[in-house]
Amino acid sequence: MDAEWVLATLTDAMEALEEAVAELEADPEAIEELLPQMMPAIYAKLNYAWNSRELGAAALEQLDHDELIAFPKDLPR
Incomplete structure (x- = not known):
């Protein structure tokens, strides 16, 4: 795992x-009005x-855009 990458993201x-x-x-x-616009990006x-x-x-x-921004499959919901 690249700590620099994780910290940057x-x-x-x-x-x-x-x-x-x-x-x-x-x-x-x-x-x-603003909260629903801002939260998805966060x-x-x-x-x-x-x-x-x-x-x-x-x-x-290696991953498509939807996979990159989707809720993580390996975290509990």
Whole structure:
């Protein structure tokens, strides 16, 4: 497992979450509209980090996009 890759993908997810929080803090009245728009991207980035953790950048060539962003099959629901 490539720690640098995992950290980079988790940082990407964290930045998306931080952006969402900042937008929602700036306009809390719009939470019903904004939250459904923002959350799927955040989850996709977290799923991407998990699903690509073993292959690193090679996951881009070996897995299709839907597999990369899907809820991990090896985590409990």
